[in-house]
Amino acid sequence: MNRRTVRLAFFLCGCAAFINLYATQGILRELAAAFGVTAEHAGQGVSVTTLAVAIIAPFVGTLAARFERRKVIAYAAMVGALPVIWSAHAAGFESFLAARFAAGVLMPFVFAISIAYIGEMFVREEATEMSALFVAGTTLGGSAGRFVTNLFTSLIGWRHALDVIALLCLATGVMIYMCLPSSGVARVDDEGARGSRWAMLTRRPLLAAFLVGACVLASQIATFTFVGLRLAAAPFRFNTVEIGAIYAVFLVAVVVTPIAGRVAARHGPRNTALAAVVLAFVGALLTLSDSVSVILIGLALGSTAVFVEQASANSFISQTAAGVRSTAIGVYLSFYYFGGSLGSVLPVPWWRHWGWPGCVAFVLGAQAMVAVLVFLFWRAGTAVGSVKLRPCEVTRTQ
Numbered sequence: 374m375n376r377r378t379v380r381l382a383f384f385l386c387g388c389a390a391f392i393n394l395y396a397t398q399g400i401l402r403e404l405a406a407a408f409g410v411t412a413e414h415a416g417q418g419v420s421v422t423t424l425a426v427a428i429i430a431p432f433v434g435t436l437a438a439r440f441e442r443r444k445v446i447a448y449a450a451m452v453g454a455l456p457v458i459w460s461a462h463a464a465g466f467e468s469f470l471a472a473r474f475a476a477g478v479l480m481p482f483v484f485a486i487s488i489a490y491i492g493e494m495f496v497r498e499e500a501t502e503m504s505a506l507f508v509a510g511t512t513l514g515g516s517a518g519r520f521v522t523n524l525f526t527s528l529i530g531w532r533h534a535l536d537v538i539a540l541l542c543l544a545t546g547v548m549i550y551m552c553l554p555s556s557g558v559a560r561v562d563d564e565g566a567r568g569s570r571w572a573m574l575t576r577r578p579l580l581a582a583f584l585v586g587a588c589v590l591a592s593q594i595a596t597f598t599f600v601g602l603r604l605a606a607a608p609f610r611f612n613t614v615e616i617g618a619i620y621a622v623f624l625v626a627v628v629v630t631p632i633a634g635r636v637a638a639r640h641g642p643r644n645t646a647l648a649a650v651v652l653a654f655v656g657a658l659l660t661l662s663d664s665v666s667v668i669l670i671g672l673a674l675g676s677t678a679v680f681v682e683q684a685s686a687n688s689f690i691s692q693t694a695a696g697v698r699s700t701a702i703g704v705y706l707s708f709y710y711f712g713g714s715l716g717s718v719l720p721v722p723w724w725r726h727w728g729w730p731g732c733v734a735f736v737l738g739a740q741a742m743v744a745v746l747v748f749l750f751w752r753a754g755t756a757v758g759s760v761k762l763r764p765c766e767v768t769r770t771q
Contacts, residue, residue: 379494382552383503386487387510388517389450389545393457393476394422396518396538403531408466418460418473423710425477430706433485434699442490443553449482450546454539461535481706484511489698492691494554498638501645501688505634508684512626517541519620579701581750582690585646585682585743586705587712592653592739593679594716599724599732600660600672609665622673626680633681637688643751646685650744653678657736661729675736682743683709689751 397404397418404415437445453476460472491503518538525534600619604611637645652674659671686705694701716739723731 384510388514391514422477430481430703447550454542457539485702502634504688505684509630583708586709590713591716642685642689649681
C-alpha cells in the first residue's frame with residue numbers, strides 16, 4: 374500500500390470523526406418545529422453528542438486495546454451511520470437526543486484510535502505531518518456535515534438530509550477500511566498496569582497538553598459564539614444565512630493545516646504551536662475592526678491557528694505518551710470538549726460588560742495560557758511511555 378493511499382486514509386479518518394458531530398447545528402428551527410421544542414432546546418442535539426464524547430473518550434484505549442486498529446476505526450465509522458438514521462426518524466425529542474448521544478459514544482473510537490495509530494506507524498517527523506493531515510480532515514468533515522445537512526434540508530427535508538449524512542458515514546468507513554493498512558496483532562499499548570498508566574497520564578507534559586486542548590477549544594467556541602451576535606447587530610446586521618456563511622473560514626484550515634504539519638515535522642510540535650499562538654493573537658485583534666473583510670480575515674487566521682494547535686497537541690501526545698496513546702488522546706478529548714463548553718459560558722460577563730472587545734480579551738487570555746503551557750512543559754525528550762516509535766512499514770516500500 375503506497376504512502377499517498379495511507380495519507381488519504383488518515384484524512385478520511387478525520388472526516389469520519391467529525392462529519393456527524395455538528396450536522397444538526399444549522400437546522401435547529403426545523404428540529405424545534407418537528408419536536409415541539411424551542412430552538413435553544415433543539416441545540417441539545419449537539420451538546421449531548423459532545424457530552425457523550427467527553428464521557429467515553431478516556432476509556433476508549435482500554436476498550437479497544439485488544440482489537441486491530443484498522444477494524445476499530447473503520448467499523449466505528451460505519452456503525453456510526455446507525456444512530457444517524459435513528460435520529461433522522463426519531464418519533465420524539467427524547468429519542469432524538471438518545472440517538473445523538475449514541476453517535477457521540479462512537480466518535481472517540483475513530484478520533485483517539487486514529488491518533489494512536491499514527492503514533493505507532495510513523496516516526497516523530499512523519500507523525501507530526503500525518504496528525505496535521507488528520508486534523509485537516511476533521512475540519513472538512515465538520516464543515517461538510519453542516520453544509521450537506523443544510524443543503525439537503527432545503528431540498529428534501531431534515532430527516533432525509535440526515536439519511537444522506539448516514540450514507541456518507543457508511544461510505545467513509547468503507548473507504549477507510551480499504552485504504553488504511555492493517556495494524557496486525559494488538560499493540561502493547563494502553564495495556565499496562567493501571568497504576569503505571571495513571572502515573573504516565575499525570576506527568577506534567579501530558580497534563581499541560583490536556584489543558585492546552587481545553588484552552589484551544591474554549592477560544593474557538595468563544596469566538597464563533599459571540600461573533601455572530603456582533604455581526605447580527607448594527608452596523609453589520611447580518612441575517613441568518615450570512616452568519617452561517619462565516620463558518621466557511623474553517624475551510625482555510627483544510628489547506629493550511631497539512632502545510633503546517635510539514636513545517637512541524639521539521640521544527641517539532643512545540644515550535645509550531647507557539648507560532649500558531651502568535652497567529653491566533655493576530656487573528657483575534659483583527660476582528661476588532663469595523664470592516665467585514667478584515668473581520669473575516671481575522672476569523673480565518675484565528676480558526677486556522679486553533680486547528681494547527683490541535684494538530685500539534687495530537688502529535689505531542691502521540692510522541693510523548695508512547696505507552697498510553699489511546700487513553701491519553703481520550704483524556705485530551707474530554708478536556709478539549711469540556712473547554713469548549715466553558716468557552717460558551719465564561720465569556721458571557723465579558724460580553725455583557727465590554728461587548729466584542731471583552732470576548733477578544735477572553736480569547737487572548739486563553740491563547741496566552743496555551744503559550745505558557747507549551748513553552749514551559751512541551752520539552753524534547755519528555756516521553757513517558759516505553760514503546761519506541763518506528764518508521765511506518767509503508768514508508769519502507771517507497
